[in-house]
Amino acid sequence: MQRFTGVLLAALVGLALAPSQSAPAYQVDPLWPKPLQTGWILGSVTGVAVDAQDRIWIVHRGADSLTARTENGLGTNPPTAEYCCKAAPSVLAFDIDGNLVASWGGPGQGYDWPKTPGGLTIDPKGNVFIAAAGWPEPPGAGRGGRGGGRGGDPAAAAAPAPPPPPPTHDAHILKFSPKGEFLQQFGKPGASEGSASKTAFNRPSDVAFDAAANELYVADGYGNRRIVVLDAATGAYKRHWGAYGAPPDDATMPAYDPAAPAAKQFRTAGCVAIARDNIVYVCDRQNNRIQSFRKDGTFVKEAVLAKDTRGNGAVWDIAFSHDPQQRFMFVADGQSHRIRIVQRDTMTEVGTIGGGGRWPGAFNAPGSVAVDSRGNLYTGETFEGKRVQKFTPRR
Amino acid sequence: MTRSRTLLIGCTFAAVVVALGLSAHALDQAAKTADMVNAPRFEVEPMWPRPLPNNWLLGQAIGIGVDSKDNLWIVHRPDILTPNEVGQDQKPPLAECCRAAPPVLAFDQAGNVIHSWGGPGQGYTWPGSNHGIFVDHKGFVWIGGNGNTDSHVLKFTQDGKFVAQYGTPGQGATRASNATDRFGRVAKIFVDPRANEAYLADGYLNRRVAVLDGDTGAVKRYWGAYGNKPDDGDQTPYDPDGPLIKQFRTPVHCADLSNDNLVYVCDRVNNRIQVFTADGKFVKETQIAKRTGGDGSIWDVAFSKDPKQTYLYVADGKNERIYVLLRDTLEVLTAFGGGGRQPGQFFAVHSIVTDLRGNIFTTETYEGRRIQKFTFRGVGQVPRDQGVVWPKK
Numbered sequence: 001m002q003r004f005t006g007v008l009l010a011a012l013v014g015l016a017l018a019p020s021q022s023a024p025a026y027q028v029d030p031l032w033p034k035p036l037q038t039g040w041i042l043g044s045v046t047g048v049a050v051d052a053q054d055r056i057w058i059v060h061r062g063a064d065s066l067t068a069r070t071e072n073g074l075g076t077n078p079p080t081a082e083y084c085c086k087a088a089p090s091v092l093a094f095d096i097d098g099n100l101v102a103s104w105g106g107p108g109q110g111y112d113w114p115k116t117p118g119g120l121t122i123d124p125k126g127n128v129f130i131a132a133a134g135w136p137e138p139p140g141a142g143r144g145g146r147g148g149g150r151g152g153d154p155a156a157a158a159a160p161a162p163p164p165p166p167p168t169h170d171a172h173i174l175k176f177s178p179k180g181e182f183l184q185q186f187g188k189p190g191a192s193e194g195s196a197s198k199t200a201f202n203r204p205s206d207v208a209f210d211a212a213a214n215e216l217y218v219a220d221g222y223g224n225r226r227i228v229v230l231d232a233a234t235g236a237y238k239r240h241w242g243a244y245g246a247p248p249d250d251a252t253m254p255a256y257d258p259a260a261p262a263a264k265q266f267r268t269a270g271c272v273a274i275a276r277d278n279i280v281y282v283c284d285r286q287n288n289r290i291q292s293f294r295k296d297g298t299f300v301k302e303a304v305l306a307k308d309t310r311g312n313g314a315v316w317d318i319a320f321s322h323d324p325q326q327r328f329m330f331v332a333d334g335q336s337h338r339i340r341i342v343q344r345d346t347m348t349e350v351g352t353i354g355g356g357g358r359w360p361g362a363f364n365a366p367g368s369v370a371v372d373s374r375g376n377l378y379t380g381e382t383f384e385g386k387r388v389q390k391f392t393p394r395r
Numbered sequence: 396m397t398r399s400r401t402l403l404i405g406c407t408f409a410a411v412v413v414a415l416g417l418s419a420h421a422l423d424q425a426a427k428t429a430d431m432v433n434a435p436r437f438e439v440e441p442m443w444p445r446p447l448p449n450n451w452l453l454g455q456a457i458g459i460g461v462d463s464k465d466n467l468w469i470v471h472r473p474d475i476l477t478p479n480e481v482g483q484d485q486k487p488p489l490a491e492c493c494r495a496a497p498p499v500l501a502f503d504q505a506g507n508v509i510h511s512w513g514g515p516g517q518g519y520t521w522p523g524s525n526h527g528i529f530v531d532h533k534g535f536v537w538i539g540g541n542g543n544t545d546s547h548v549l550k551f552t553q554d555g556k557f558v559a560q561y562g563t564p565g566q567g568a569t570r571a572s573n574a575t576d577r578f579g580r581v582a583k584i585f586v587d588p589r590a591n592e593a594y595l596a597d598g599y600l601n602r603r604v605a606v607l608d609g610d611t612g613a614v615k616r617y618w619g620a621y622g623n624k625p626d627d628g629d630q631t632p633y634d635p636d637g638p639l640i641k642q643f644r645t646p647v648h649c650a651d652l653s654n655d656n657l658v659y660v661c662d663r664v665n666n667r668i669q670v671f672t673a674d675g676k677f678v679k680e681t682q683i684a685k686r687t688g689g690d691g692s693i694w695d696v697a698f699s700k701d702p703k704q705t706y707l708y709v710a711d712g713k714n715e716r717i718y719v720l721l722r723d724t725l726e727v728l729t730a731f732g733g734g735g736r737q738p739g740q741f742f743a744v745h746s747i748v749t750d751l752r753g754n755i756f757t758t759e760t761y762e763g764r765r766i767q768k769f770t771f772r773g774v775g776q777v778p779r780d781q782g783v784v785w786p787k788k
Contacts, residue, residue, distance in 0.1 A: 356493030
């Protein structure tokens with residue numbers, strides 16, 4: 001009976017609406033995940049991924065994204081609160097019912113924990129790859145995005161100034177076991193060799209794993225303007241490409257102008273995702289476009305979404321629908337605070353989910369999206385959203 | 396759509412009644428073994444209110460009140476929203492969302508916005524930083540302000556027509572806790588319907604409760620901590636192991652009158668509630684979470700809806716919880732909430748009110764920026780620390 005009540009409640013709460021008959025419809029599950037242990041809160045969430053067992057993994061910025069005076073009362077020394085709050089461990093995994101099943105992350109021996117994480121992906125063995133995407137970056141700078149700045153938190157202005165940024169930025173990828181044991185690091189912080197480098201990243205924003213070829217795709221990223229493909233076992237460089245499959249160019253670009261001709265370079269390679277039919281999709285975030293490629297980097301096509309979007313751009317992350325054909329893509333738009341549903345074959349937008357706000361089903365900077373094997377949709381909010389939300393298919 | 400929704404609500408209600416019957420039995424069993432206590436029970440309504448119209452966003456939600464028709468009134472700070480959030484308000488627009496909502500919003504019980512207004516206008520000074528809202532027995536809407544120069548309160552009709560301004564605006568730079576021509580960054584207003592007097596928590600600058608004539612705004616009386624004359628001299632920082640100081644610290648964050656004419660004052664950074672008679676005689680005090688630093692633990696209070704107002708609800712925006720106190724003894728019976736962005740969790744729960752049915756509504760400031768509803772489920776056995784009060788799945 002109690003369970004029945006819950007089902008009815010969920011039925012009442014539908015928020016997600018699709019204007020097109022052909023677009024899948026969703027409703028938010030307002031009570032997922034279950035509450036974390038007392039006192040734990042999330043920082044800005046930069047990555048969400050689902051593993052082969054339908055566990056939902058997230059990575060968030062932790063204390064780095066919490067305001068000491070108002071949020072981190074248990075995490076400061078001395079503490080300023082008795083009951084709440086402090087940052088939960090950076091990497092958390094939930095089962096489909098919202099129970100916490102893993103929690104780890106943070107600095108350790110033999111590797112450089114990201115100053116700010118970006119996206120993450122899980123390989124078929126359950127190992128966790130995390131892009132290290134952070135600092136140095138002035139807060140609120142245009143290239144913020146999922147691993148980026150706070151988005152201009154006014155409360156932070158009243159807080160003590162943060163420590164000066166360290167001299168190095170993130171430029172690496174980390175690999176951990178499902179239990180959080182460090183396995184490998186590809187790249188070193190502080191590297192900056194440009195978009196033609198075969199040895200260095202520059203603030204990679206996202207990673208995708210291709211099991212068939214045992215290759216790791218890196219969206220590289222905030223600093224560089226390319227997709228890099230690595231041998232997933234060794235981290236060895238295999239190939240790279242820029243927008244339209246051309247060699248990337250690091251020359252200064254003018255600010256995005258919706259009236260100008262399409263840029264020939266990625267403005268921010270913010271995500272990379274590989275479909276079952278071997279098409280590679282890239283979020284060119286501040287160009288408001290998705291570009292698709294073959295695995296060898298041959299350009300296939302592109303689509304512009306919400307062309308007039310400025311600021312952080314409209315295309316932050318991509319996940320595919322769970323049907324065998326992956327007919328739809330879910331595109332996180334952290335600037336207009338919604339998930340756009342895009343039909344994959346035509347690359348046309350057929351619906352949206354969400355809108356701005358702090359209630360269930362609304363968003364503040366949704367920068368990450370993932371789908372499980374049953375078609376449930378998960379979102380991660382960065383900046384001041386600081387949440388992971390679940391949306392279930394509406395039947 | 397409407398019909399099926401009504402049907403669903405009916406079914407849900409029936410299911411909830413049955414579920415509560417079952418869980419009451421389970422709770423009785425648990426009470427025998429756990430540290431349980433008899434107290435009002437609440438359950439968050441995750442989908443209340445309805446999504447705001449017009450792509451509106453709330454800024455810091457900094458006050459809440461209820462009117463005689465059981466509508467909920469809030470005041471928030473739209474000017475705090477960043478271009479990233481209110482992309483549609485930028486020129487040219489940054490994005491397809493969102494817009495800042497007007498600073499004063501009223502919601503009906505179903506969660507629809509039924510009034511929206513506020514901002515600068517003819518004949519009055521809109522606060523530099525609005526703070527606190529109250530709907531009085533005549534239906535007027537009072538608003539305070541804690542901006543750097545705010546030293547006045549405002550009164551409007553429910554349609555947003557200006558009625559009166561009390562105090563002299565623009566004097567908020569200088570502390571003057573014994574002045575009668577101005578206030579010092581007022582945090583909250585509570586109007587006593589029987590005596591037609593307005594109690595001001597005064598405030599972020601002054602260290603007093605000030606009581607005004609409800610029609611003229613004339614200051615009738617005022618007092619500081621323990622009923623002392625307010626003293627604007629230097630204070631040492633709060634020390635949980637030191638003696639309690641004889642003055643309020645700023646902000647004096649609430650001053651609410653009970654049906655039996657006791658005034659409950661939030662001395663926020665001292666982590667204490669002080670209780671007075673209506674004429675300012677000190678009655679008693681209590682501290683909660685006394686080791687709390689920073690913003691302190693006592694942010695706002697509300698009374699339970701039974702005629703005796705048996706319980707006092709205290710919002711703690713630093714520890715992110717609501718305490719339920721026995722009003723008579725000021726004993727903390729239980730607490731609920733927790734930090735976070737999910738339903739029933741809080742980030743800086745700032746204001747609290749009970750509606751005519753005994754439900755609790757809260758607003759969150761800083762980056763919480765929500766109004767939340769907690770449905771009253773009767774008095775029963777609850778744990779001392781409840782965590783989030785979610786509906787049973």
